[in-house]
Amino acid sequence: MSVPPATAGSGLTYDVVDPPAWLSGLSVREARLLDGALTFHCLVRPGQRVRATVLRPVEPDFPALTDETTSSIEWPDGRATVGSVLACATGVPTRDDVVPTDVVVDLGAAQVGYHLRGGGTEVSRLGTVRHAVRARVPVAFDALRQRRTDHIENRRASRPIPCTPRPVGGGAGARRGTRPAVLFGLHWLELGGAESWAMETVAMAREAGLLPIVVTDRPSGHPDIDRPAFDGALVIPLTTPMAEEHESRLLAELFTRFDIRGVHVHHCTWLYQRLPWIRTQYPDTQMVDSLHVLEWRTGGFVDIAVRLSDVMDEHHVISPQLRDYLVDRHGLPKEKVTLATLADLTVESRHDTAPDEPVPHAVTTPATPDRPLTIAFVGRFTQQKRPYLFLRLADRLHARFGDRVRFVMQGDGELGDEVRIDRDRLGLGEFVELRDSTRSVADTLAEADVLVLSSDNEGVTLTSFEADAHNVLVLSSDVGSQASVVAEELLCPRPPLAFLRAAEERLARLAEDPALAARLASKQHTRMQAFAALPRARDWTRSLYERWAS
Numbered sequence: 001m002s003v004p005p006a007t008a009g010s011g012l013t014y015d016v017v018d019p020p021a022w023l024s025g026l027s028v029r030e031a032r033l034l035d036g037a038l039t040f041h042c043l044v045r046p047g048q049r050v051r052a053t054v055l056r057p058v059e060p061d062f063p064a065l066t067d068e069t070t071s072s073i074e075w076p077d078g079r080a081t082v083g084s085v086l087a088c089a090t091g092v093p094t095r096d097d098v099v100p101t102d103v104v105v106d107l108g109a110a111q112v113g114y115h116l117r118g119g120g121t122e123v124s125r126l127g128t129v130r131h132a133v134r135a136r137v138p139v140a141f142d143a144l145r146q147r148r149t150d151h152i153e154n155r156r157a158s159r160p161i162p163c164t165p166r167p168v169g170g171g172a173g174a175r176r177g178t179r180p181a182v183l184f185g186l187h188w189l190e191l192g193g194a195e196s197w198a199m200e201t202v203a204m205a206r207e208a209g210l211l212p213i214v215v216t217d218r219p220s221g222h223p224d225i226d227r228p229a230f231d232g233a234l235v236i237p238l239t240t241p242m243a244e245e246h247e248s249r250l251l252a253e254l255f256t257r258f259d260i261r262g263v264h265v266h267h268c269t270w271l272y273q274r275l276p277w278i279r280t281q282y283p284d285t286q287m288v289d290s291l292h293v294l295e296w297r298t299g300g301f302v303d304i305a306v307r308l309s310d311v312m313d314e315h316h317v318i319s320p321q322l323r324d325y326l327v328d329r330h331g332l333p334k335e336k337v338t339l340a341t342l343a344d345l346t347v348e349s350r351h352d353t354a355p356d357e358p359v360p361h362a363v364t365t366p367a368t369p370d371r372p373l374t375i376a377f378v379g380r381f382t383q384q385k386r387p388y389l390f391l392r393l394a395d396r397l398h399a400r401f402g403d404r405v406r407f408v409m410q411g412d413g414e415l416g417d418e419v420r421i422d423r424d425r426l427g428l429g430e431f432v433e434l435r436d437s438t439r440s441v442a443d444t445l446a447e448a449d450v451l452v453l454s455s456d457n458e459g460v461t462l463t464s465f466e467a468d469a470h471n472v473l474v475l476s477s478d479v480g481s482q483a484s485v486v487a488e489e490l491l492c493p494r495p496p497l498a499f500l501r502a503a504e505e506r507l508a509r510l511a512e513d514p515a516l517a518a519r520l521a522s523k524q525h526t527r528m529q530a531f532a533a534l535p536r537a538r539d540w541t542r543s544l545y546e547r548w549a550s
Helices: 021-025 027-042 122-138 139-157 192-209 244-257 269-273 275-281 300-308 320-329 387-403 416-425 441-447 461-469 495-512 514-532 537-549
Strands: 014-017 050-058 079-089 099-107 177-187 211-216 234-237 259-264 286-291 312-316 335-340 371-379 405-410 430-435 448-455 475-476
Touching: 014 027, 021 079, 021 275, 021 461, 027 050, 027 079, 027 099, 027 234, 122 139, 139 269, 139 387, 139 430, 139 495, 177 192, 177 244, 177 269, 192 211, 192 286, 192 537, 211 259, 211 537, 234 371, 244 259, 244 275, 259 269, 259 275, 259 537, 269 275, 269 300, 275 286, 286 300, 286 537, 300 320, 312 320, 312 371, 312 537, 320 335, 371 441, 371 495, 387 405, 387 416, 387 495, 405 441, 441 461, 448 461, 461 475, 475 495, 475 514
Parallel strands: 050 099, 177 211, 177 259, 211 234, 259 286, 286 312, 312 335, 371 405, 371 448, 405 430, 448 475
Antiparallel strands: 014 079, 050 079
């Protein structure tokens, strides 16, 4: 029998009728996307046979797996037909003499969501204009953007966030399954700090004896769906908008088939907004979330969490800033907000080193052409990370120090093309080395003396801890809780021009004064130690899942 490789839904939520041979030729990514799509379409149509026509795009584009377009048997140009497959939900009598319900599933390309902007709508045309302006004058664009952010932040600070009351009554005859499970809500299945943590929690749930059920709600090719963290997990990447009746049917079928002990929301607006319904229908289900960063411009997931806090049982936050925002600014009960950090997520922590033990640092002599000061940028090429500021910082320092300084940029993302064009326009092609995400971050940090974090918004960056583990100094914009882990001498203002001035002067001092580098490395490591000594997210999550599994 030919079945999709490395999938969980086949035989669990649906059965394939006479599996076609082409299923075994799918990549793991494609097989898991199809598995999620068939799970969705069979569960929302119990008792019906579903005939899925499966497509691949000729050019990179988003998947279409569960949205309203999948009900149309007409599809856009530039799609190749992979084949057709017939399936039906398990555990439900199905009539073979009824014509199957047809759906069309587009598996999309493996690109990350940042690479796929879509097109044709008014929003995308406005976005195109923004991209063009930023590409030509990125610092001026950013300065205006930061002024608008400050205005929005001040306005939002004076407005309370309305709360959704906790439902009073229970569900009307809601049945539960028997297999213990956890329902996860994720942004997308791509590599990033929050995503890495979410993937680890999925694996931890499986280790605790719980079936991980994962839904996502953001457009993406989901390149990381093939990672081992999702082995044995029921993954349903949602594409929207969906038919309204399908949303409740999907959740009801999942709760009916499985004993969902808890819901863990990472970054998933769709699942957040359905928590009141879940609380009403299945009131004994525990609900928690993990929060990473304040989004001052939109409120983001943190403000959604505040609005829905009465419906939820606990909020996990990764930084003191977030804890204080929820408790002090919005009055959430202290016992409902748990601080548990991700300090040890990407590296083995060094907090067992004695606080007064000197920290070795690579900068032992003033920068020279034979031993240049190596300055690195590691992260997504996105508006949030502001890679264009790093390029202008490199331009200033190169003009000042020549080949006594060296620059490495590692990452990819939405601004990848702009970064390459900007580098060449500034005449830095020979002086700024670009590396993509296929290279090891550890290799880049092993070469670096200083890591520059030019972001306009963060929680606490995981690369800060990884840099410290490699004895690399961190120079950062003063955002989020970065002040908790970065030496104050290396914190720079958030506004772009002020950031560039401060960063240039502080890096210039490091190039000339190795003793300063050693002092700052020791101070940085002490702060990292103190932060790493806080409760750890791994311990909190493991204990949570063990309770749910018992």
